[in-house]
Amino acid sequence: MAGLSPAELDQRATAIQLLILDIDGVMTDGRLYIGPDGTEFKAVSVRDGHGIKMLQREGITVAVISGRPSSAMEHRLADLGVQHVFLAVKDKLAVFDALLAELGLTASQAAFMGDDLPDLPVMQACGLGLTVADAAPEILATADWVSSKGGGRGAIREASEWLIRIQGGKLTAAQD
Numbered sequence: 001m002a003g004l005s006p007a008e009l010d011q012r013a014t015a016i017q018l019l020i021l022d023i024d025g026v027m028t029d030g031r032l033y034i035g036p037d038g039t040e041f042k043a044v045s046v047r048d049g050h051g052i053k054m055l056q057r058e059g060i061t062v063a064v065i066s067g068r069p070s071s072a073m074e075h076r077l078a079d080l081g082v083q084h085v086f087l088a089v090k091d092k093l094a095v096f097d098a099l100l101a102e103l104g105l106t107a108s109q110a111a112f113m114g115d116d117l118p119d120l121p122v123m124q125a126c127g128l129g130l131t132v133a134d135a136a137p138e139i140l141a142t143a144d145w146v147s148s149k150g151g152g153r154g155a156i157r158e159a160s161e162w163l164i165r166i167q168g169g170k171l172t173a174a175q176d
Contacts, residue, residue, distance in 0.1 A: 004144050012128045012144065013166040018103060018110040019055060019130075020096065020122070021156065023066040023073050023087075025115035026132055029152035042072050045152055051160030052080050058169040063099060065092050067118050093121040113159060115139055115151055130159050 004012070024030050027048060033041040052062050063084035064077055070087060077085050084103075086095045100107060108127035112119065115135040123129035123142055131143040134150040145162070147155035161171055 009128075009144060010166055012108070013111075013163055015109055016060065016111045016128055016163060016167070018061045018063060018099075018105055019159070019163070020063045020065055020099070020110060020112045020126070022112075022114040022116075022119050023064060023070060024068055025135070025151040026113050027064075027073070027152060027156065029150060030115070030134075040070065040072065042070065043152060044073075044076060045154050045157065047154045048152070048156035049076070049080055051157035052082065054164060054171070055160050056081060058164055058167065060163065060167075061103065065089055065095050065099075065112075065122070067092070092118060093125060096122045096125060111163070113156065 021027055027044055028042045035041065055062055061084070062082050064082060065086045067089055068087065074085065074087065084099060089095050096112070100110060107125055110126045111128035111130055112122045112126045113130040114123055115132050117136060117138060119139060120142060123139065128145065129143045130145045130147070131139045132147050132149065132151040132155040135143070140146060145159070147158045149155040149158055164171060
């Protein structure tokens, strides 16, 4: 983990207005289920989805930047009301910069939750780098905050609750 003091970590978390998520390895456990016709299936945590809804209720925008296409995840993200979804992205940092410009935010107001090397440039550029417990070693070493849970197993919910608490919000049920 990066060497922030608890006070520095809290200060950075207080400024967050945008949480950007990777899909494979963060929203999922990183495994792909491929049917005989090539159709991909992914398993996601309902608790993570509820965490996303809780953040939205608290006024934190949630976005997704992923290197892979996924029609299944497009449907799930639409169900969750995530409006900023970027799939099959080759340059995550360029999309990150464009999203900040579109939303009128600075990098210090954005957090990114990734798990592997393609996520590193955005994690280093944003105000707060988050990751899952089973992330690549380089990501674990770079992250400001690490979930106790693995990707696809409640890590987003844990991060959501942490951010909400730090920002003084209430952990109550959000409408799914």
